[in-house]
Each structure stands twice: as C-alpha cells, then as structure tokens.
Amino acid sequence: MSAGSQDTNAPLRLTHDGPLAVLTMDSPPMNLFDTTMLNAWADAMGQLTADPPRALLVRAVGRVVSAGVDVRVFDRIEPDGAEEFWARQLRITQQLEHLPCPTVFAAHSLTLTAAFELALACDLVVATESARFGLVERRVGFTPAMGGTQRLAQRAGPSRARELVMTGELYRGSTLAQWGVVNTLFAQSTFHADAHAYALRLAEGPTRAHSATKAVVRSFLDGGVPAADAMLPRLAADVVRTEDHRRAVTAFLTDGPHHATPCVGR
Structure with a gap:
C-alpha cells in the first residue's frame, strides 16, 4: 500500500x-x-x-x-x-x-x-x-x-x-x-x-457501472421507482460506451462467463 x-x-x-x-x-x-x-x-x-x-x-x-x-x-x-x-x-x-x-x-x-x-x-x-x-x-x-x-x-x-x-x-x-x-x-x-x-x-470492478448503480439507488431513494426508471436508459447508455463493458462483453463471448478480463475503470 x-x-x-x-x-x-x-x-x-x-x-x-x-x-x-x-x-x-x-x-x-x-x-x-x-x-x-x-x-x-x-x-x-x-x-x-x-x-x-x-x-x-x-x-x-x-x-x-x-x-x-x-x-x-x-x-x-x-x-x-x-x-x-x-x-x-x-x-x-x-x-x-x-x-x-x-x-x-x-x-x-x-x-x-x-x-x-x-x-x-x-x-x-x-x-x-x-x-x-x-x-x-x-x-x-x-x-x-x-x-x-x-x-x-x-x-x-x-x-x-x-x-x-x-x-x-x-x-x-x-x-x-x-x-x-x-x-x-x-x-x-x-x-x-x-x-x-x-x-x-x-x-477492481467496473467503476463506471458501479457509479451508475449508485445513481439508480439514489434516484430511487429520492423519488421511488418512477424516478429511477426515468434516468435508467440514459445511465445504461453511458455504461454501454465504457471500455470495461465493451471488453467484458467480448471476453464473455470468447471465454465464457468466468473470463478473467480485468476492469480498468473506464
């Protein structure tokens, strides 16, 4: 450390x-x-x-x-x-x-x-x-x-x-x-x-996806399911663009669900 x-x-x-x-x-x-x-x-x-x-x-x-x-x-x-x-x-x-x-x-x-x-x-x-x-x-x-x-x-x-x-x-x-x-x-x-x-x-996980998860939970706490639903498509679209998501999908298709592709936080 x-x-x-x-x-x-x-x-x-x-x-x-x-x-x-x-x-x-x-x-x-x-x-x-x-x-x-x-x-x-x-x-x-x-x-x-x-x-x-x-x-x-x-x-x-x-x-x-x-x-x-x-x-x-x-x-x-x-x-x-x-x-x-x-x-x-x-x-x-x-x-x-x-x-x-x-x-x-x-x-x-x-x-x-x-x-x-x-x-x-x-x-x-x-x-x-x-x-x-x-x-x-x-x-x-x-x-x-x-x-x-x-x-x-x-x-x-x-x-x-x-x-x-x-x-x-x-x-x-x-x-x-x-x-x-x-x-x-x-x-x-x-x-x-x-x-x-x-x-x-x-x-070491998918940082941007974790951030989206936090935002969804916060939106739910502030405004319930409707508020979280309203923001989710935009958040999901943002995560789709991340390097971690794209690399993980490719690795999953190539090596299966237990692939060891590291996340880089982007």
Whole structure:
C-alpha cells in the first residue's frame, strides 16, 4: 500500500492500494471526533470529491473504531453558531455519501455517534459480530446531527431509528446484520485483511457501472421507482460506451462467463 506524503501523526490518513483509497482513523486511544479529527475529515472529503478513487475503504486502528464526538466539542459550540457548525459537519457525511465510487466502512469494534453516522453514509458496512454500534447523543441531551438518524431509518426503518437514538443503547454487529444495516460479518482474527480484500475487489470492478448503480439507488431513494426508471436508459447508455463493458462483453463471448478480463475503470 502506498502512503504518499501522509503525516504519520495525523488522526486521519489517506493512503492508496492501487485503485483503492483507504481512510484510516488513528487517534489513540479512542479515535474521538474532536476538532482536529473533524477538520481532517473535511479535508479528506474535499480531496476525494475532487479526485475520486475507484473505491474507498474507511477503517480505524486501535482498540475501538471510535468513541464518538469529543464532549468538549459540544461545550465549545455557541448557540448562535450551532446551525452553521452542524451544517459543516453534515456536509462531510453528504460528500462521503455522494462519492461516485463504492464506499465501504469497516467496523471491528465500538463505533459510536459521528463514526456510526459516517458508516451509514457508506454504501456497504462490514463488521465483526461483536462490534458494537450506538447513537448515544442522548447522554448529552442531544440528537445525532451528522445525518445518522435519517440514514438509519433508510436502512432499518423509522421504528428502529427511533429506538437506537431514543434509548441510546448499543447494538452488536450481528444484530445490525439482521436488520440490514451491516452487510457482511467477518471474523475478528482476520477482519482487517478481509475488509481490505472486500473493498479492493470493488475497486477492481467496473467503476463506471458501479457509479451508475449508485445513481439508480439514489434516484430511487429520492423519488421511488418512477424516478429511477426515468434516468435508467440514459445511465445504461453511458455504461454501454465504457471500455470495461465493451471488453467484458467480448471476453464473455470468447471465454465464457468466468473470463478473467480485468476492469480498468473506464
């Protein structure tokens, strides 16, 4: 994996493994979302939006994924500036959600508040069975403000979203997999390698087709089946013109469905 010119002391590192971008939270001991971490996320989203990879893996190192927002952040917010502050943080979530490539959030352990909200903005969430997730803002008399409530409602339904937020309880990865919030469970012992391989496989796939899939799902969520149907012929026509599609069709006809023609992302 190439690390580029990353600061090894940064709380959030952006590295690349070929076509896969990897965002790693590394701010021991709890990977808290303090001002430095939030600013690092904003900077990283700006970079990735300007120059999207073919897939993105979000991960963390350390005992926990994140214990959530540093309470000192709440203490410093002036009421008159709160709306602008939370609008800036929500933009991080929205930029992550709107990247044109597959995005994977890997949760190996405790994943609270802001980290869980960002996980919900990713296309796919992978976790261990014992990883624990929570939107626990009620402990400071608050509500999730980086978009987690509505994105959880989108995945698991409004009743489950109200339950998680209002009770502030923690839920294991195995439970959230049953609810459709977590897509895949990996063993703890091989979790990081499995998550990386999972994301790399997506990065090596038909990038433009994956982007079209994301656009169709987004259109469905915004306007239902009619909205998705309305845009699908144009998207399909765009994919028809891609090099990956043309090469894969030729290889399928020549070598069968199990051909090994690599995708190039164009």
